[in-house]
Amino acid sequence: MYKIVGFPRTRAMRVMWLLEELGEAYEVDPAMPQSDAARALNPSGKVPILVDGDSAITESVAICTYLADKHGQFTFPPGTLERARQDSFTQFGVDVLEGALWTAAKNTFILPEEIRVPAVKDVCRMEFQRGLEVLEQRLGAGPYVMGETFTIADIIIGHCSGWAVFAKFDLPKEGPVHEYLKRLRERPAFKSMMAKVEAAQ
Template identity: 40%
Template sequence: MEPTRMKFYEFTPTRSIRVRWVLQELGVDFEAVSIRLPTGEHRTAAFLELNPAGKLPVLVDGEHTITESVAIALYLAEKYPDRHFIPTDLLRSQLYRWLFFTVTELEQPLWRIARHTALYPEALRLPDEIPLARQDFTNMAIVLENHLLNRQFVVGEQVTVADFILAYTLDWANETQLLDPFPTLVAYLERMYERPKAPMRIAAALASIGDDRSSQ
């Protein structure tokens, strides 16, 4: 009996990119299921059974349903230990350190900017939040810039899931014009997306949505 293919529920410009990156780097067989956020497909009863939060991405692997992009990336790294995308020694603590740094210190300011420029209804947006969030990101980007000096990867001597999560997050920051003062981060970002199995960047993913709309 053949194993059941994993199902990966995604919407291209979102943090789904992180998980797709891990899947492509692993070279595993999976079925991609596009959930179109603009048309509300993430609020259907069928999707909410998979993720009551109504958010993407979601990975279904047999009896396991995993939500949250970082959790899915870690699950896949654990499932395929031969690829060494997660350290098996004490370096693992450093991997967790930089994963948490990415999703708290870097990603959260980006979310604040997005919410108060586009996601919240206009009446609820707080313009004063934007410069504060940009400064919060910049302060933490300085820490990362210094860490990555003379390093190819964020942890150890080979690529890990921390790099896939971080590179996507830096691409998001780049779209928000926050990376110009950080040449080391820009070089790292470009280097990561030059990998043969890297996914499309956020700008290309957004453009693909526009192309889909124009062809309908």
Template identity: 45%
Template sequence: MYQAIGSPGSRLIRVTWMLEELGQPYRIVKAARDSEEMRRYNPSGKGPVLVDGDMLVTDSAAICAYLAEKHPEKDMGPKTPAERAHLNAWLFFAQSELEAPLWNRHKHRAMLPEAERVDVGPWTAAEFSREINALEARLGESPYAMGNRFTAADVILGHCGQWARDAQFAILSERVNAYFDRVLARPALARARAREAAVE
């Protein structure tokens, strides 16, 4: 059985959502960022971490990509080297571009010591708006990142969309909002949220 290590309500939801989509059994192990418990799984003290037997996989995008390829029967990963490159491009875009302004604003409002915080609000809003425009162009008329099928890329992108909405970032694109509505309405995400909420 897989173990999903991290803090409920964080990027851990990407892992539990992916596992629910795949129909795989798993156990959530609660471990706070920078805690001694978390450092046993990841020296950086950051979650989430997936435990698969003797293997540890860190970073939510890497975890989702790993799970997608390990369970090819669920059709959530690449089928060819070209598709792998396409999927990786989406995952890298989601984490290095779309998520960056979300994380930067969160750090300066809630994570960093008071003396190190600066007002990054205007910059992050402008940067996020540019990335939403890029997301709209990249999606085109496709219902999902990889075309007509839901994949690991949509898990990461969808979580970014939920994060942005919760943090009240403006999303002015009707196409992108429709995309986020589509992926965030998936029953597997609702099940993952319920599992995390039940963790004591």
């Protein structure tokens, strides 16, 4: 059984979602960022951390990539053009969408109040909206970013959309991106993950 160290309402949601998609058993230690439990496994104190046997893996994208590669699902094989396209969507989700959300969060409640720059949140919202416009341009005819195949790139982007709701960033109320995000939320594994997240409150 896998173990996720990290409070569910963090990037731990990504790992939970993937494990639900994989149908793999896991337990969650709801450790908060910077807690003793988190620092014991990750010097940065960041969560989530995946414990697989005697090994601990940090950083949510690395964890999801590891699990998808290990189980041969929700990813394309390394060294293929499809994997390169998939990775580009994953990186886009992290750099563009999460980048705007994370910078806003740091300047809202994470950094010490005396060094926060509240005005930067307007820039973050603008960058996030531009990212959604690019996502709409990149979405093809398939239901997911890689066409018919659901991948970890969809998990990263889908998680960012939920984060955006929490952060009060605007999401489209109609159109291709709206329909895409709706499809992600309708997946049974997503619903199962969210039920466990809500139960952990």
